[in-house]
Amino acid sequence: MSVAFRREGDDEHLEPKFEHPIPVGPNLVTARGLRQIKQRVVELQAEVAELTDETTRKIAKRDLRYWSTRQSTAELPPKPSGERVEFGTRVTFLLDGREKTLSIVGDDEADPASARVSFSAPVSRALMGMEPGDFGDFAGREDAIEILSIAVFPQS
Template structure:
């Protein structure tokens, strides 16, 4: 039979899955963020061991290994960073309370892997965090194309959980 009529297996045409994207720049973390990274790595290691012991499929095992590589890189590159020396200045590791359009909001400025906007934790690389970093209590800062859109009300280190 001619090779032209042979059916190749699906495996021969699979594209390799790319690695999980690593955020650009330094991997700044709070102590809580480092603990979260370590917990995620341990969780994925345990899941991999369970899946291998249960004779899981190669595709599922590779998916967990992919995640595990991400968390190992994040743990290896983590830089635990203290809040700013000036407690009145917003920076990495700060809890910032600000007013925007008459509403008062509070956010914690944290690392990329620890960010959870719904819980009030934003990455230091987020536009809002970049607008707040370096500002002090009483300062008005530009945000989202609006001059003096935010007014800082309070700045403090993030309390340790």
């Protein structure tokens, strides 16, 4: 019989379970982001303690390892001044003539649908260090970005 038609067991066809990838670079977090990470660790610790199904427990333990690592490596940077685009600021800018507002947050707190973008995202990297009135390049286009305003969002 051809090897293509042989089936040794169900387990050999399951997708392998890998650790969650840790983003490269520093683990900068806002105060809100740190609270979310801590809450997730507490929830997962309780979940792991109560689970009896081994497969589900392994998945929860993998998640707990990820979030515990993120908690232990979290860095709260100093509060931004609001004079230039930095981690922890909300920036309003024109991109190709359209007004956009983004908050620059940590990797785990990022939610583009809520206008919270990771500091490591290309648009955030393009905005960093700019001040109101500055023009900047983005996606290979000169002066594609114009900074309109910068605000420090609440850190609580």
